[in-house]
Amino acid sequence: MTPEPHSLTGTDDPALGPPPGCPAHNRGPGGLHRLYGPEAEDLASLYETLREEHGPVAPVLLHDDVPMWVVLGHTENLHVVRTPSQYCRDSRIWSPLQEGMVKPDHPLMPHIAWEPICSYAEGDEHLRLRGAVTGAISTIDHRGTRRHINRATQRLVNQFCESGRADLVSDFAEHLPMAVMCEILGMPEEYNDRMVQATRDMLRGTETAIASHGYVLGALQRLTARRRQQPEEDFASQLIGHPARLTDDEVTKHLWVVLMAAYEATVNLIANVLRMVLTDPRFRAQLSGGQMTVPEAVEQSLWDEPPFSTVFAYYAKHDTELGGQRIRKGDGLLFGIAPGNVDPRVRPDLAANMQGNRSHLAFGGGPHECPGQDIARGIADTGVDALLMRLPDVQLDCDEEDLTWTHSIASRHLVELPVYFEPKPPQDIMQKPGHAPVPPQRATWQVGSVQTESSPPVAVAPVVEPQPVAPPPQQPYVPAPEPVRGLSAWQRFLRWWRGY
Ligand code: HEM
Numbered sequence: 001m002t003p004e005p006h007s008l009t010g011t012d013d014p015a016l017g018p019p020p021g022c023p024a025h026n027r028g029p030g031g032l033h034r035l036y037g038p039e040a041e042d043l044a045s046l047y048e049t050l051r052e053e054h055g056p057v058a059p060v061l062l063h064d065d066v067p068m069w070v071v072l073g074h075t076e077n078l079h080v081v082r083t084p085s086q087y088c089r090d091s092r093i094w095s096p097l098q099e100g101m102v103k104p105d106h107p108l109m110p111h112i113a114w115e116p117i118c119s120y121a122e123g124d125e126h127l128r129l130r131g132a133v134t135g136a137i138s139t140i141d142h143r144g145t146r147r148h149i150n151r152a153t154q155r156l157v158n159q160f161c162e163s164g165r166a167d168l169v170s171d172f173a174e175h176l177p178m179a180v181m182c183e184i185l186g187m188p189e190e191y192n193d194r195m196v197q198a199t200r201d202m203l204r205g206t207e208t209a210i211a212s213h214g215y216v217l218g219a220l221q222r223l224t225a226r227r228r229q230q231p232e233e234d235f236a237s238q239l240i241g242h243p244a245r246l247t248d249d250e251v252t253k254h255l256w257v258v259l260m261a262a263y264e265a266t267v268n269l270i271a272n273v274l275r276m277v278l279t280d281p282r283f284r285a286q287l288s289g290g291q292m293t294v295p296e297a298v299e300q301s302l303w304d305e306p307p308f309s310t311v312f313a314y315y316a317k318h319d320t321e322l323g324g325q326r327i328r329k330g331d332g333l334l335f336g337i338a339p340g341n342v343d344p345r346v347r348p349d350l351a352a353n354m355q356g357n358r359s360h361l362a363f364g365g366g367p368h369e370c371p372g373q374d375i376a377r378g379i380a381d382t383g384v385d386a387l388l389m390r391l392p393d394v395q396l397d398c399d400e401e402d403l404t405w406t407h408s409i410a411s412r413h414l415v416e417l418p419v420y421f422e423p424k425p426p427q428d429i430m431q432k433p434g435h436a437p438v439p440p441q442r443a444t445w446q447v448g449s450v451q452t453e454s455s456p457p458v459a460v461a462p463v464v465e466p467q468p469v470a471p472p473p474q475q476p477y478v479p480a481p482e483p484v485r486g487l488s489a490w491q492r493f494l495r496w497w498r499g500y
Helices: 043-054 074-082 123-138 142-158 169-173 176-185 193-204 209-229 235-241 248-279 281-287 294-304 337-341 373-390 486-497
Strands: 057-062 066-071 165-167 310-316 320-322 325-327 332-336 405-407 412-414 418-420
Touching: 043 057, 043 337, 057 325, 066 074, 066 337, 074 320, 074 332, 074 337, 123 235, 123 248, 142 169, 142 176, 142 373, 165 169, 169 176, 169 248, 176 193, 176 235, 176 248, 176 373, 193 209, 193 248, 209 235, 209 248, 235 248, 248 294, 248 373, 248 412, 294 373, 310 337, 332 337
Parallel strands: 066 332
Antiparallel strands: 057 066, 165 418, 310 332, 320 325, 405 412
C-alpha cells in the first residue's frame, strides 16, 4: 500500500497552490517554502519571510518536499529543547520516515538515522551515556588546556608569521581546534595536517570522504584500545573508567561525537570571531575605548553567527501546540538556532550589542545542551587572544564584500579570511606543557582584555632571535584504500552529522 503523504498543514493539494504567474509558484505543494534549492540560497532572509507569514513556528519542505516545522521563535525553541516529555531526538518516531516519504537516498538521510549515542538517547540511557561524557569533561584541567591552546597557537602562527600574509581560516581556524582536541582526548601524536584534511574531507563529503572517515575512526579505535589496556590522565581514559561502563564501541562512538562536535563548530566560531574583530564597526568603534574583550566578541558572534545554524531535529512525542501551530505526534521540528537568535521579540534592535547576555541558543538547552561549551569558549577566547597578541597589526587583505561562505541548513562556513601584517620572527614554543609561560591577555591589542588593572602581570613567552623555522615535513594527504565495509559507517556518521 502506498502510504498517504504526511502533510503538516493539510494543504498539500497542488490544486490549492498559487495561480500561474504568481511568485509563490516557486514554492512546493500547498504553497509551502522549500528549505532547499534556489529559494534557500539566502536562508536568513527565508527565515524572516517565514516568520512574517507564519509567526514563530513555520511549516517548510525539505528535499523531496518532505514536510518539517522550522522553529523560529527564541521562546519556542527553548520550549522544544527543554521539554523532553513532549519532544525527543529519536527520529524513529518521525512520521515521514515511518510513512516511507524519506527515501534511503534522500540527501538529508545522513542526519536522520538514529544511533546509540548520547545525542539521540533519552531518559536513563541518555543519563548513562551523557553522564560518562560530562564526567570525563569535568576532569579536564583548564589551566593545562589553556597552555595547550597557547602553544598550538604559537606553533601555527610561527608557520606564517615571517611571510606577513595568511589565510586565517585554512592556516589557523581549521587547525587550532584539532590540535587542542587531540591533546585533550589523549592522542596528541595524531594531530597533524593529515588529521585536519581527513576531517575536512569527511565534512565536505568529497570522493575520498569514506577513506578519510576510516582514517579518523581508526585513530579513535586505536586510542580506545590503548587506554583500555593502559589508562592515563586524559579524556579517553576517563570515558573508559567512568562507572557508566561504556563498551569499547560506545567509547569510540563518543570520542567521535566529541571530536566532530568540537571540531567543526569551534572552527566556525574562531573564523567568525576573527572576521568580526577585523571588520565589524561595532568592535572597531570600541577599540579606541578598549571596552570590548575577546570573550565578549565570542559571545556576540554566538548570537549573530551561531556555529550550528540549526540542529536536525526534534520530534513530537504527542499531539501538542507550539507558537500557535498544531503539532501532531510524529512531526519533525528543526531546532532553529540562527533564526531564534534574531527573534525580534528578544532582539528588537539587531545592531545593539549583547554584552553580558548569554541567553543565545548557540549551545542548545535542556537535557542535550552542549556539555563542551566551556571548552569551545576557551579555545576561541584564548586562541584568538594569543593570535592577536602575536599579530597586533593584522588587517583584512580583501574587501569585506569579497568574503564568501559555504552554506547548508546545519551551518555556515567562512571560506577564507586573508590578512596581512608586518612580517615577524617566529617564537619559541619548545617548552613542555606545564612549563610554557602563558602569554598575557593582550597588552598591545586593544580589542579588549579580561585583565583588570589590578590583575598581576603575566609572563610573555620569550621571543627567540629571528631564525628560520624548518617547515614541517609536507605530508600530502593520501587517503587509505577504501575500506570494504566502510560505507555503512560513513552513512551512519553523515546521518548524525550533516543530514544531506
Ligand atoms: C563552538 C563550539 C560548539 C558549539 C556551537 C556546540 C553546539 C552544540 C549544540 C547546538 C548541541 C546540541 C544541543 C541540543 O540538541 O539541544 C551540542 C551537543 C553536544 N556537544 Fe557541542 N558545541 C560546541 C563544541 C563542543 C565541544 C568542544 C564539545 C566537547 C568537548 C562538544 C560536545 C557536545 C556533545 C557531546 C553534545 C551532545 C550532548 C547530548 O546530546 O547530550 N561540543 N553542541
